[in-house]
Amino acid sequence: MGDFAESTQPEGVRPMPVPMGTGEVVLFGGTFDPPTRAHIEVGVRARDTVAGPGGGAWLVFVPAARSPFKGASAASEADRVAMLELATQEVERAGVWTDEIDRTKAFACAKGSGAGGCTAGGPSYWVETVQRARGVLGESVRLWFVIGADQAGAFHKWRAAREIVACARPIVVLREPVGSIEELERMMRASGFWTETELTAWRGAVVDIPMQAGSATQVREALKASESAEVLEDLLDPRVLGYIREHGLYRG
Template identity: 30%
Template sequence: MIGVLGGTFDPIHFGHINPALELLRTLPLREIRFVLARNPPHREPPLADAAHRWRMLELALQAHPRLLPDDNELRRDGPSYTIDTVRALREEVGDVQSLCLILGADAFADFTAWRSWREVLEQVHIVITARPGSSLPTDGVVGRLLQARRVPAPDDLSRRPGGSILACSLHLMDISSTAIRKALAGGDDAGAMLPATVLRYIREYGLYQVTPRDL
C-alpha cells in the first residue's frame, strides 16, 4: 500500500511529517508520497514559489526513507486537481496496488465538492486523520458516504485498490504553515516547528520576509 499526502507545504513542517510517520507505524504502508501542489485551485497561491517549496520538501524528508517527495503536480500546467494526480499515480503503480489518499477531517468534510470526487474514491482509499475523540460528518452526502464506505481495520484497505474509507486517530500537532510564516516574518523562533534543514534554507534564501498581514 502507498499513502498519498498532498499539500502546498509552504513550508513543510512537523505537523505534516510527524503524523505521516505515525501512519507508517499504524497502517501497512510501504511509503507515503508527499505530493507538492503547484497551483491549488481553491485557495490563495503559495507565498514561496514551487522550486523553493520543492527543495524544502526534499530537505525535510531526507531523514525519512519511507516519506518520498513527489513532483507529479509540478510536471503539469494548470490547476492541481486531485483527480489528475490520482489518475497519474494509478497509471504509474498499476491497477492492483492499493493507494491511500490521506486527508484531514476538515478536508474530508468538503470532499464531495471536489472535481470528479466519485472517481477519486474508486481509484483510491481515503484515510481520514483526526485527533482522538474528534467527530466526523454524520449528515449530508459526506456523512452517508462515510457510513457506506467506512471499514473498521487498516488491513481492510489491502484487499482492494481503492473505494474504502478508514478513520485514524492520530496525535496531531497544533502547527500550521501560516503560524510559521508569521513567526518568521516577525523574527520569532520557529525552530521547534520545522526541521533545521528547512529553517536554514528559509534563512539562506530570505523566504517569508514579509509583513505578517501579507501571510
C-alpha cells in the first residue's frame, strides 16, 4: 500500500490512512452509531461519482468525537471506531481516520480534564478536520466531503462554513426531509447566508445516489426491539452485528 500521509501532530493522533501520492480524497464524517450498510454504500457511491470506480480516489470515514449538533453517543468512541473498521474491512480504497477523536482526547489530557485515562473528549468541529486533512495532504490533492442535504440546508450554522467549502468541495446527497435540489436551494436561500454564486455552486454539488434504507436511529431501534438476524443483517454488516451482540450494545 505504501507509506501513509503524515504531518506534524500530537502524540496519540493517528495518521490519515491514505497512501502517499493519492490524488483525490473523499471525507465522510459522522457519529456512525452504529455504522450501517447505508453509510458504507453512500460513501463508496459518493467517491465513485466524483472520481469514477477505478479513479484511485480514497474514501476516508471520520468518526466524530461528539457532534456539536447531537447529544452523547449511544456507543463509546472505541466501540464506534471498532465497528467502523469492521464495516470497511473489505471496502477498496477506504479507511478510518480517528483524527477528531484522537485530537479531542489529546486536548482533554493536556488540559487535565481527561479523568480516568483521558478517555473523554469534547465536541469536534468539521472545519478543524478539513483543515487538518488539507495540511496532511497538501494543496495538490483534490479534497471532497460527503454531506446529507438536510445538513447542507443548515450548513450556515456550522462553525466557519465558508472556510470549510474553501478547503474541500461538498458532495451533497439528497435524503429526507430534503429530497430535491429545489427544496435544498429554498432552504439555503432562506438562510440569507449564501450569495447567488455560492448557491449555484451548492446546487452543482448535489449527486444522485439512491439511498439504502436504514438510518443509524432506525438500526438502534431495531436492535432494541430484538429484530431477527435476517432483518438486522439487511441493515448491518454481519461483523458489525456480531460485535454489537458480543459487547451488548444498544440494548435499551
